[in-house]
Amino acid sequence: METNKMTMDNIEKNSLAKINNRKIDSKNKFDISNFVYHNMAWIIFAILMVVFTCLSENFLTFRNLISILNQNAYVIVAATGITFIMMSGAIDLSIGYQMAVNGIICSLLLTKYQWPVLLVILVSIVIGCVLSLVNVILSIQLSLPQIFVSLGTMTIYQGIAYVISQSQTISGFPKAFSYLGQGSVGPIPFAIIIMLIFFLIMSFILNRTYFGRYVFALGGNEEAARLAGINVKKVRIMIAIIAGAFVGLATMMLISRIGSTQASTGPGTEFTVLTGVLLGGVSIRGGEGKLSGVLAGILILALLSNGMQLAGMGAYYQFIAKGVIMLAALGFDVYQMNRRRRIKKVSKG
Amino acid sequence: MSKLLELKNIIKKYPGVTALDNVSMSFKSGEVHAIMGENGAGKSTLIKIISGAIEPTDGIIVTADRKEYDCMTPARSKDNGIGVVYQEFTLIPSLSVADNIFLGNKVGGRILVDFAEMNRRAESLFEELKVNIDPQEMVSQLSTAQQQVVEIAKAVSRDARLIIMDEPSSALAASEVEGLFSIIRRLRSKGIAIIYISHRIDEIFEISDTISILRDGRYITTKVIGEITRSELITYMVGRELSEKFPERKVKLGEIVLQIENLTGKDNFDINLSLRKGEILGLAGLVGSGRTELAKMIYGAAKIESGDIIIKGKKIHITSPDIAISQGIGLIPEDRKTEGVQLEMPIDWNITIMILKEISHYTVVSLKKINEISKKYADRFAIKTPDLQQLVKNLSGGNQQKVVLAKILAAKTDIILFDEPTRGIDIGAKHEIYKLMNELVEEGISIIVISSEMEELMGMSDRILVLHEGRITGEVMKKEFSQDKIMALASGM
Numbered sequence: 001m002e003t004n005k006m007t008m009d010n011i012e013k014n015s016l017a018k019i020n021n022r023k024i025d026s027k028n029k030f031d032i033s034n035f036v037y038h039n040m041a042w043i044i045f046a047i048l049m050v051v052f053t054c055l056s057e058n059f060l061t062f063r064n065l066i067s068i069l070n071q072n073a074y075v076i077v078a079a080t081g082i083t084f085i086m087m088s089g090a091i092d093l094s095i096g097y098q099m100a101v102n103g104i105i106c107s108l109l110l111t112k113y114q115w116p117v118l119l120v121i122l123v124s125i126v127i128g129c130v131l132s133l134v135n136v137i138l139s140i141q142l143s144l145p146q147i148f149v150s151l152g153t154m155t156i157y158q159g160i161a162y163v164i165s166q167s168q169t170i171s172g173f174p175k176a177f178s179y180l181g182q183g184s185v186g187p188i189p190f191a192i193i194i195m196l197i198f199f200l201i202m203s204f205i206l207n208r209t210y211f212g213r214y215v216f217a218l219g220g221n222e223e224a225a226r227l228a229g230i231n232v233k234k235v236r237i238m239i240a241i242i243a244g245a246f247v248g249l250a251t252m253m254l255i256s257r258i259g260s261t262q263a264s265t266g267p268g269t270e271f272t273v274l275t276g277v278l279l280g281g282v283s284i285r286g287g288e289g290k291l292s293g294v295l296a297g298i299l300i301l302a303l304l305s306n307g308m309q310l311a312g313m314g315a316y317y318q319f320i321a322k323g324v325i326m327l328a329a330l331g332f333d334v335y336q337m338n339r340r341r342r343i344k345k346v347s348k349g
Numbered sequence: 350m351s352k353l354l355e356l357k358n359i360i361k362k363y364p365g366v367t368a369l370d371n372v373s374m375s376f377k378s379g380e381v382h383a384i385m386g387e388n389g390a391g392k393s394t395l396i397k398i399i400s401g402a403i404e405p406t407d408g409i410i411v412t413a414d415r416k417e418y419d420c421m422t423p424a425r426s427k428d429n430g431i432g433v434v435y436q437e438f439t440l441i442p443s444l445s446v447a448d449n450i451f452l453g454n455k456v457g458g459r460i461l462v463d464f465a466e467m468n469r470r471a472e473s474l475f476e477e478l479k480v481n482i483d484p485q486e487m488v489s490q491l492s493t494a495q496q497q498v499v500e501i502a503k504a505v506s507r508d509a510r511l512i513i514m515d516e517p518s519s520a521l522a523a524s525e526v527e528g529l530f531s532i533i534r535r536l537r538s539k540g541i542a543i544i545y546i547s548h549r550i551d552e553i554f555e556i557s558d559t560i561s562i563l564r565d566g567r568y569i570t571t572k573v574i575g576e577i578t579r580s581e582l583i584t585y586m587v588g589r590e591l592s593e594k595f596p597e598r599k600v601k602l603g604e605i606v607l608q609i610e611n612l613t614g615k616d617n618f619d620i621n622l623s624l625r626k627g628e629i630l631g632l633a634g635l636v637g638s639g640r641t642e643l644a645k646m647i648y649g650a651a652k653i654e655s656g657d658i659i660i661k662g663k664k665i666h667i668t669s670p671d672i673a674i675s676q677g678i679g680l681i682p683e684d685r686k687t688e689g690v691q692l693e694m695p696i697d698w699n700i701t702i703m704i705l706k707e708i709s710h711y712t713v714v715s716l717k718k719i720n721e722i723s724k725k726y727a728d729r730f731a732i733k734t735p736d737l738q739q740l741v742k743n744l745s746g747g748n749q750q751k752v753v754l755a756k757i758l759a760a761k762t763d764i765i766l767f768d769e770p771t772r773g774i775d776i777g778a779k780h781e782i783y784k785l786m787n788e789l790v791e792e793g794i795s796i797i798v799i800s801s802e803m804e805e806l807m808g809m810s811d812r813i814l815v816l817h818e819g820r821i822t823g824e825v826m827k828k829e830f831s832q833d834k835i836m837a838l839a840s841g842m
Binding site for chain 1: 455
């Protein structure tokens, strides 16, 4: 049985036509649907800015905007670290209670034991790393996905927080400490400056270093990363350390701003972070997304929260709203997934 | 041409089975060396030994520098320039082409990636291969053929001198295979040795220089391409004379059992067809012509936008597979691993999964019936397995396909849609399936078969309908069967 000569000749001529994909004019074409899709979060943010400006004359003032940014600076710092975890295809639900434990230990060091402020900040970073590492180490040892491990550690940390704090509120921080969350450089609060600096550092690491590539690789196709010679365990540990450090710093920013802490300070943050990260375009499966999107995502939530507050919505109504937004964010994530073509897996013979 | 790798008397034993029995082979630079054999012949085991994924029980491996080893390791094989392009791609979808090619290898400083350099190197690699893919494009945006080129580039970037390609054409459409061959020829001209594993005899004859044959773990022979004919090759592989002629049958066609009128769906427009009892109707067409989508619509697995399906004279509104099944329609899907079987379940449960209700007594499934029914089909189809509790994932592709067929028949379907029934199956098993199809139509079952292998379609069908971009462009009767005619219709001419 002969192969088809006629078609073979035709194909011979364009043998590589199916593979070559570079078109001369494609680079300069501006595709609006692509633009919208890639910048969805910022577009929503812009729309919300317009809406709220129309709704209230006090909205578009320097004072109000800085206030919103200031209140959420710590969330953005935490989200920056958590983005790394999610990009690598894992999820850590325990960060809220990590913040509680961290905050309580450090505030005790500040008040009861009168440790120097800078030292305590350093300690909080270390504690953050440790608490985060526990999740990864357990995940490796038990061969369980991090999300399940974090369900367990979350509850343990909750217990620890209440035990250490004895359910009391701790306050009375030294003046030097409150500079972190309440001080400012000129008109700009210190917290915002820290947030920007660390955000830019993380963006740089994610986009321009080998480590950043490895993070993407782990989330995109962990097996392929392993086969490419990437030490998956080592990378996951590094990610946990970075995320933990950021959560620690965020904790300090938070308790410094509000001036006190209790075992319930911190929990709830993981929800905001998760939703914001998803809204920003980071896939829950990992391997895709941009840090700038995360910034937009958190800001969207900040605006909505601010708006709901001004509208007088009670905290419980806000819960309902937040849940709805979370589902919408997940739905958007799925929509993103379907829009991308995936690697075809071939069935073996 | 120098010897890049030599295997001497390799033996690989697993508890209870000898996968490789005294296999010796050598691979020379600048040569495309095909390894052929039925499923279970030992090809994958051999590849794993060469790449260092597993160790032989006995034997020696000699590398290009004349050093002898009793096993390869992933590191050692990499150092000796051995690269593998697997069937299942190991790419990161959200990273760029260049990122993927150099993943794991540092291009740039110690911490920072030098993107410009990475893109430059990717460009020069592609230039060597004479392809034109944008290194900054995200891999998820590439076609399968392009992704495969990236996989090959990955191997080449690691200075591979010997590249193993495992079923490289199975992911590609017919028109894309030529591109693959172009690249293989380029690599060959640079002195790279290629080990090519494939079931497609046509391709082997087109691209390889040497063929080695394994059978039941034993090395049979190595021949230069010009010194062996197709039938000799098949005889070596199968161990007996196997005529390439398709099995004959004598069936008298009965009344029309299935009629499709003006059927339109997402990928099909205005389809009209009829199927007679005892007939095998072939559907031909290029990739993307809508054949699978049509089969899925008939089976209720894809949405029908307009049109009618008439089964044995009655108009039936099919909106889901269970309706189709109750009307006697069964589907053997294109991708048996993800659509046809439950890999983690045993054979007997797989075979009876569609009729559990009938063999249950007040929701309790009769294990006796499961055993009875699955044994009946396993015997009839000669499913090779030590026992019926074996998990389906441990079966060869051909045997898995038989399980799917058994499942459909157990559900008493008499109109069966076969979508690429012999894809990825070796020649011996293929013929078993052809024989089975003949037996079925002789018993009064009607079949629609979709296949991209022209000879298979022409050899099995009574008549062929050709699709192009979702529409039927022509019908070819058995006496007019010709590849040229069908290809012309499939290309829209």
